[in-house]
Amino acid sequence: xMAELNTATPASPVVAQRPxxxxxxxxxxxxxxxxxxxxxxxxxxxxxxxxxxxxxxxxHRQDDVGKFIARNIIRNLRCxxxxxxxxxADLSSGISANxxxxxxxxxxxSGELVVSWVDDDGVQGEARQRVELAA
Amino acid sequence: xxxxxxLHEDCGVGVDLARRRMAGVAGxxxxxxxxxxLWPLRTAQAQSAVIYTPLETLVAPITRGARLxxxxxxxxLPILAENGNAVPLRVSVDSPMTQxxxxxxxxxxxxxxxxxxxxxxRLGPWSARxxxxxxxxxxxxxxxxxxxxxxxxxxxxxQADITVTLSACxxxx
Numbered sequence: 001x002m003a004e005l006n007t008a009t010p011a012s013p014v015v016a017q018r019p020x021x022x023x024x025x026x027x028x029x030x031x032x033x034x035x036x037x038x039x040x041x042x043x044x045x046x047x048x049x050x051x052x053x054x055x056x057x058x059x060h061r062q063d064d065v066g067k068f069i070a071r072n073i074i075r076n077l078r079c080x081x082x083x084x085x086x087x088x089a090d091l092s093s094g095i096s097a098n099x100x101x102x103x104x105x106x107x108x109x110s111g112e113l114v115v116s117w118v119d120d121d122g123v124q125g126e127a128r129q130r131v132e133l134a135a
Numbered sequence: 136x137x138x139x140x141x142l143h144e145d146c147g148v149g150v151d152l153a154r155r156r157m158a159g160v161a162g163x164x165x166x167x168x169x170x171x172x173l174w175p176l177r178t179a180q181a182q183s184a185v186i187y188t189p190l191e192t193l194v195a196p197i198t199r200g201a202r203l204x205x206x207x208x209x210x211x212l213p214i215l216a217e218n219g220n221a222v223p224l225r226v227s228v229d230s231p232m233t234q235x236x237x238x239x240x241x242x243x244x245x246x247x248x249x250x251x252x253x254x255x256x257r258l259g260p261w262s263a264r265x266x267x268x269x270x271x272x273x274x275x276x277x278x279x280x281x282x283x284x285x286x287x288x289x290x291x292x293x294q295a296d297i298t299v300t301l302s303a304c305x306x307x308x
Binding site: 045046056058060081084086087088089090091092093094095096097099100101102103104105106 | 220221222243245248249250252253254255256257258259260261262263264266267268269270271272273303
């Protein structure tokens with residue numbers, strides 16, 4: 001039992017485990033909602049709210065027969081703004097199911113936000129949001 | 136004597152120590168005194184079944200011995216959470232977020248969760264504001280630490296206590 005517990009809780013710091021490009025399991029999947037503040041001019045501050053649909057299974061829960069449910073959490077989540085990385089988060093089981101983040105960005109030009117993540121099963125997710133700045 | 140002997144045996148860890156003392160000084164009063172002083176120690180140990188990780192241990196893998204200063208970081212979370220599965224919190228850092236002076240990294244640390252480092256965010260001047268809101272899982276009442284590394288490599292932190300009535304990791308998530 002202890003051995004199982006130990007495998008479920010890696011020693012900190014948490015290291016993002018990204019699967020190699022060839023090992024990813026198919027096309028990006030997953031579901032997320034990105035909301036950004038509207039009417040922001042270039043040079044202003046964009047508020048980004050991000051809600052990812054993911055169970056964030058901790059690995060500490062047991063099923064009906066007492067067997068530990070395998071851990072499956074998003075290890076790394078990043079946000080690109082016109083291809084430039086502007087937000088990068090290493091997550092652990094300490095982040096709630098359906099992770100929510102609110103963060104800020106300096107608005108530069110109109111373009112696109114791309115949020116992508118990968119979980120313990122190697123499943124990748126992606127969400128996009130158009131950024132239109134006020135003239 | 137019987138009464139004292141009873142106390143003596145009940146004392147667990149203190150038995151050896153008390154016995155050794157008795158070998159040198161034969162006195163009923165002394166045994167009773169040693170039993171009495173050891174008694175609260177034992178109950179205190181029994182109550183602190185939860186092991187909280189001290190701050191030094193939490194930050195050691197991050198700061199690697201660098202100086203740690205309290206302040207500049209602001210951690211807002213509820214005083215009481217009915218449920219530890221999703222506790223909203225906001226962490227912000229007093230920083231202009233310019234090229235010259237910005238927050239480079241932000242950590243959320245738990246002194247009671249099985250995984251101490253809950254999240255690590257990388258920020259930069261492009262972040263405009265050093266503020267992040269999220270929802271964390273907390274395995275019971277504890278002290279949450281927010282640690283920031285600024286562009287000049289200095290480390291700043293802030294802590295907040297929270298009482299969690301129903302711990303995460305118990306059921307449902």
